[in-house]
Amino acid sequence: MKIFEKVVIVGTGLIGGSIALAIKKKKLAGEVWGVSRRRESLVSAKRIGAIDYGSQDMNIAKDADLVILAVPVNTILDMAERISKIVKPRCIICDVGSSKQQIVSRLDKLFDNFVGTHPMAGSEKKGVIHASYGLFAGSVCIITPTRKTNQQAFKRIKDLWKALGAQVVCLDAFLHDKMVSYISHLPHIVVFALMGIIPDKYLKFASGGLKDTTRIAASDSFLWRDIFLSNRRELLKSIKSFENNLTTIKMAVDKGDGRKLVSILKRARKKRDLVK
Amino acid sequence: MKIFEKVVIVGTGLIGGSIALAIKKKKLAGEVWGVSRRRESLVSAKRIGAIDYGSQDMNIAKDADLVILAVPVNTILDMAERISKIVKPRCIICDVGSSKQQIVSRLDKLFDNFVGTHPMAGSEKKGVIHASYGLFAGSVCIITPTRKTNQQAFKRIKDLWKALGAQVVCLDAFLHDKMVSYISHLPHIVVFALMGIIPDKYLKFASGGLKDTTRIAASDSFLWRDIFLSNRRELLKSIKSFENNLTTIKMAVDKGDGRKLVSILKRARKKRDLVK
Numbered sequence: 237m238k239i240f241e242k243v244v245i246v247g248t249g250l251i252g253g254s255i256a257l258a259i260k261k262k263k264l265a266g267e268v269w270g271v272s273r274r275r276e277s278l279v280s281a282k283r284i285g286a287i288d289y290g291s292q293d294m295n296i297a298k299d300a301d302l303v304i305l306a307v308p309v310n311t312i313l314d315m316a317e318r319i320s321k322i323v324k325p326r327c328i329i330c331d332v333g334s335s336k337q338q339i340v341s342r343l344d345k346l347f348d349n350f351v352g353t354h355p356m357a358g359s360e361k362k363g364v365i366h367a368s369y370g371l372f373a374g375s376v377c378i379i380t381p382t383r384k385t386n387q388q389a390f391k392r393i394k395d396l397w398k399a400l401g402a403q404v405v406c407l408d409a410f411l412h413d414k415m416v417s418y419i420s421h422l423p424h425i426v427v428f429a430l431m432g433i434i435p436d437k438y439l440k441f442a443s444g445g446l447k448d449t450t451r452i453a454a455s456d457s458f459l460w461r462d463i464f465l466s467n468r469r470e471l472l473k474s475i476k477s478f479e480n481n482l483t484t485i486k487m488a489v490d491k492g493d494g495r496k497l498v499s500i501l502k503r504a505r506k507k508r509d510l511v512k
Numbered sequence: 513m514k515i516f517e518k519v520v521i522v523g524t525g526l527i528g529g530s531i532a533l534a535i536k537k538k539k540l541a542g543e544v545w546g547v548s549r550r551r552e553s554l555v556s557a558k559r560i561g562a563i564d565y566g567s568q569d570m571n572i573a574k575d576a577d578l579v580i581l582a583v584p585v586n587t588i589l590d591m592a593e594r595i596s597k598i599v600k601p602r603c604i605i606c607d608v609g610s611s612k613q614q615i616v617s618r619l620d621k622l623f624d625n626f627v628g629t630h631p632m633a634g635s636e637k638k639g640v641i642h643a644s645y646g647l648f649a650g651s652v653c654i655i656t657p658t659r660k661t662n663q664q665a666f667k668r669i670k671d672l673w674k675a676l677g678a679q680v681v682c683l684d685a686f687l688h689d690k691m692v693s694y695i696s697h698l699p700h701i702v703v704f705a706l707m708g709i710i711p712d713k714y715l716k717f718a719s720g721g722l723k724d725t726t727r728i729a730a731s732d733s734f735l736w737r738d739i740f741l742s743n744r745r746e747l748l749k750s751i752k753s754f755e756n757n758l759t760t761i762k763m764a765v766d767k768g769d770g771r772k773l774v775s776i777l778k779r780a781r782k783k784r785d786l787v788k
Contacts (some may be wrong), residue, residue, distance in 0.1 A: 342578045376717055405717070415714045423725050424707060425765075429758040431780040433750070438691045439682070439786040441652055443632045446787065448724040449699050453784040457777035461770050468765055474709070479755070482705040486751050489701075489744055494737050501733035502613050504707040508729040510715040511612050511722065 239395060241266040244300040248272045248281040248290070250359060251332050251369030254307030256265040256286035258400045261369045269296055281364045283291070297322050301382030302396075305331040310462040312339055320346040328389045330396075334416065335467035336380045336409035344382055349389040352409060354416070355402060360454040379411040417470035422478060424460055425471070427453045515671060517542040520576040522556040522591070524548045524566070526635060528582030529643030532562035537645045552674070557640045573598050578672075581607040586738040588615055594699055596622040600760050603664045606672075610692065611743035612656045620658055624740035625665040628656040628685060636730040650676030656685040690716060693746035698754060700736055703729045707724070762769045 243259060245252045248270040258260075259265050260301070270287035271294055272278050278290030283342050292314075297303050303323060305312045312331050328349045333339045340352040357375035359366060377397040397404050407415070431453035464471055481500075488496040519535060521528045524546040531565055546563035548554050554566030562696050565572075575578050579599060588607050592615075596751045597606065604625045608616045633641060633651035651694050653673040658788075673680050683691070707729035740747055752788040757776075764772040 246753055251561050258665065356717055358721070360721070375719070378717070384717065391564050415717065418710045419714050419718050423722055425761055426702055426706050426758070427725060428777055428780040429761050430699060430754060431690045431783050433753045433757045434694045434778060434783060436783065436786060438695050439783065440788060441632055441654075441691060442695050442787045443651070445634070445636070445728045449703060450725050450784055450787065453780045454588050454723045455777075455781070457774045457781060458776055461694055461773045464773060465768055465770060468768070471595050471765060472762065473763075476759070478706060478759065479762075481709050482702070482755065484753070485705050486748065489740050489747060489751075492741055492744065494741060494775065497737045497740060498733045500708060501704055501731075501736055504704040504729045505731070505733060507707050507710060507712065508726055510712060511718045511726065512716065 237262075237264065237399075238266060239392060239399070240302045242269065242300045243302045243304065244269045244271060245287065245299045245304045245306055246271045246297075246319075247305065247307035248277045248287065248313070248364050250310070250362055250364070250366050251355065251371075252304065253281055253284070253364035254369065254371035255304060255306060255332070255400065256281065257367055257369035258372065260285060260287075262399055264363065264396065265302070269300070270435070271296065277364055284364065285366065286364060286367060292406045294319060295322055297327070301330045302330065302392075305329070305333070308462045309333045309335055309339065309466045313342060316343050316346050318385050320508070323347075325349075328392060330393050333466075334420065334463045336412045336510070338466050340380055340382060345385050345499070349386045351385060351389050351393040352437075353393060353397065354378045354412065355397070356420075360452050362456050370396070370401070370470060375402050377402035377404050378412055379404055379406050380412050381408040383415070413467050413470050417467055417474040419440050420484050421463060421467055421471050422474040424452055424455065424469055425464070425475060426478065428460075513675075514542060515675070516578045516669060517539050518545065518576045519543070519578045519580065520545045520547060520573045521563065521580045521582055522547045522570070522573075522595075523581065523583035523587070524563065525582065526638055526640070526642050526646075527631065527680070528580065529557055529560070529640035530645065530647035531580060531582060531641065532555040532557065533560070533609070533643055533645035534648065535561075536596065538562060538675055539643045540672065540675055545576070547572065553573050553640055557643075560638060566749065570595060571598055572693040573603075574618035575600070576603055578604045578606065578668075581605065581609070584735050584738045585609045585611055585615065589742075590620060592619050592622050595677050599623075601625075604668060606669050609742075610696065610739045612688045614742050616656055616658060617618060620660050625662045627661060627665050629669060629670040629673065630654045630656070630688065631673070634680075636728050638732050646661075646677070648673070653680050653689055655680055655682050656688050657682060658685070669748040671713065689743050689746050693743055693750040697739060697743055697747050700728055701751060702739065702754065704736075706783065708784045
């Protein structure tokens with residue numbers, strides 16, 4: 237069911253490409269355009285049927301009714317003003333950035349119809365060749381409306397994510413950033429820190445446990461640098477909380493306090509059981 | 513091909529049960545006995561065809577030619593002396609404990625034919641109902657012989673693990689413990705510490721990345737308490753090394769040092785690519 241005429245997806249990588257594929261597959265738009273700096277990315281996106289047309293020129297967005305920004309957080313912040321001078325006032329702008337406060341506060345000012353979103357799905361893999369139209373099926377997509385958010389734009393973006401198979405949850409941008417600092421950004425920090433100190437010569441002995449635990453260490457370095465720096469304050473708080481808990485565990489190991497260890501391990505296990 | 517007459521597996525849990533299943537499937541023994549404190553565990557082990565006979569009495573090992581200790585590290589240490597008074601001198605004793613220095617030094621003194629092993633395979637799941645005869649296929653099994661190790665016993669245990677599908681690697685018990693502190697024990701500590709601080713209300717938003725990263729937090733609390741405490745010295749060293757790396761990352765985030773972050777993240781990613 238068509239809900240948009242011309243959709244422009246800026247950034248035809250894993251997320252942008254997956255959104256494009258799902259929009260095409262479900263016929264949610266009259267036409268889907270991809271914009272990327274990299275011509276090869278547009279060629280691949282077109283080859284897999286994610287987009288109808290590709291362009292390296294942002295100006296093709298001038299008659300779009302939906303623009304989805306699927307580039308790294310800093311790139312969204314960098315290009316927003318230029319895009320605001322290209323699109324029509326009625327055009328809906330949506331982003332998929334992994335931290336929301338900075339983006340929402342800046343883009344809310346620049347656009348009449350901005351809606352911030354964060355699909356909680358992805359992969360450590362990069363590029364449109366890993367895109368899949370089912371990436372969002374059964375996932376959660378967080379939408380971060382503000383008092384300024386246009387209600388009709390909000391409703392249409394909500395409908396879009398539902399059509400892509402996601403369960404939509406609304407959160408304040410601040411609460412979103414606090415939450416993802418715990419469930420996404422801190423886990424990446426911890427796994428990068430862990431992976432970085434394991435001597436190379438031991439890695440060939442890694443069991444399935446280590447493989448699963450460190451899978452996200454293969455994630456893109458620039459993407460995650462941007463995410464970490466855009467959510468610095470909340471991330472530093474969650475790192476501190478993690479460090480305190482690690483110190484408690486370390487002291488229990490050092491003292492041979494088995495009872496304390498069991499209580500900490502049981503608590504972690506109970507929480508893990510809550511992860512669906 | 514039969515390589516043992518009577519095999520006794522002490523501890524019919526995930527690992528003991530999987531060894532038993534594979535021995536039965538490949539007809540490596542005349543008969544397989546299971547010993548457990550828990551009658552239900554023996555009933556289950558027999559039902560799935562892992563053992564021919566079950567007993568709660570260790571004395572059935574008196575005419576065994578192989579006894580495999582597949583109980584937690586501390587239980588191995590606790591019961592070794594009693595078993596040494598039951599088995600015949602020619603009986604081969606093998607354990608599957610996750611740390612080796614304590615076990616190897618004690619059991620080498622108690623038995624004429626002891627061989628320490630550590631199959632690098634497992635699961636966060638517990639109990640014989642999760643046992644599988646293919647658990648060790650394609651995995652690595654570390655054997656930790658000493659100068660005292662009987663060469664014939666060593667060869668037969670090596671043949672056993674090869675027959676179970678594992679690639680056998682020999683390591684000194686000290687080097688083994690140092691290695692597993694990095695590739696197994698520290699990752700568990702870090703994941704338990706991480707899981708423990710994530711507020712419950714956020715857990716339902718967890719994406720696939722967090723699920724994979726924290727899967728091992730569902731591991732058995734008592735088993736891991738024992739493992740941590742039995743490898744205390746090496747574990748504390750690897751925790752310290754992890755803490756130092758985390759501090760470096762935290763400071764880079766705090767200072768907004770993007771270049772430093774990218775270099776740390778790239779290093780972690782390169783190491784992750786070495787994990788097969």
